[in-house]
Amino acid sequence: MEDIFEFIKKIEFEIDEIDEGMLQPETNYREMEGWSSMLGLIFIALIDTEYDVTINGEELINCATIQDLYDVVKAKKQ
């Protein structure tokens, strides 16, 4: 799987609510301004579409940072 910076770039490009440069590996995305359950759904759908990996809401909630999320996707991808 691609590295975390490509992962971040994809999220920032695909999700209109998130601007370029807003995310770092250590960003706690659920504490970002404007975080909502809809954004959670969009994260799940983006990961499903781009990486063919299914994560559920509970897994998303258990990830604190973008790095955590990336690790979950990467682990499931293998």
Added chain:
Amino acid sequence: MSTPFHLHNKVILVTGASSGIGKQIAISANEMGADVIITGRSKERLEETFKSLKKGNNGQLIADLQNQEELNQLVESLPELDGIVHCAGIVKPFPIKFLTQEKITETFDVNYSIQLLLMAQISRKKKLKKNASIVFSSSISAAHPHKGGALYSGSKAALESFSKVIVLEFSYLKVRSNCIASAMVKTPMYEYAQQQGTKEQMDEHVNKYPLGVGLPEDVSNAAVFLLSDASRWMTGQTITLDGGFLLGDF
């Protein structure tokens, strides 16, 4: 007994009977006197429902209704029906932005197409008795959609329209068709929705019900009414069962 509130001498088909609302409707209809034919994809789980049917002459038919051949075979082996309850369905929240043909097909096949194809075959093969009653398991989200509901809400809204077309096309048989639009009911689908969201979101949602979330028997009791002659003048309607949820804040 002169009360029309029973299902004696009726043969009723229930789809999606291996779990949740479909399972309970099969059990309740049987308790109220009907001979019930259940269908579902999972042999094991269908057997479990079948074992819960205590009286009468019942049947179970394992079929994946998405497979046209299995659907045809199922219809072929059916007796003439006094009632059909369509409970097969899936829920997969997905935002518009990422929809694909594959995602649309996945939900619409199970929640809409198979109901149409089943009714097509059943009517063509003349398995629909005069005065038969059709019941669809819909959702309040058909008329009150939620974010991520393009697939689920859309498919249920389509189903509610279809129910009305049945009334028009089969009026010569005096066939009735109605929907039950339920809000959150405690079923395996509920557990699944909980996994898709989070427990916090679910708890927050559950607190908006004056009467709490529903149980499968809350829906099956309404289905029994719709299948019985007690509702013989009721057709083309949707009964909302939501424990007061749509009334708003309390």
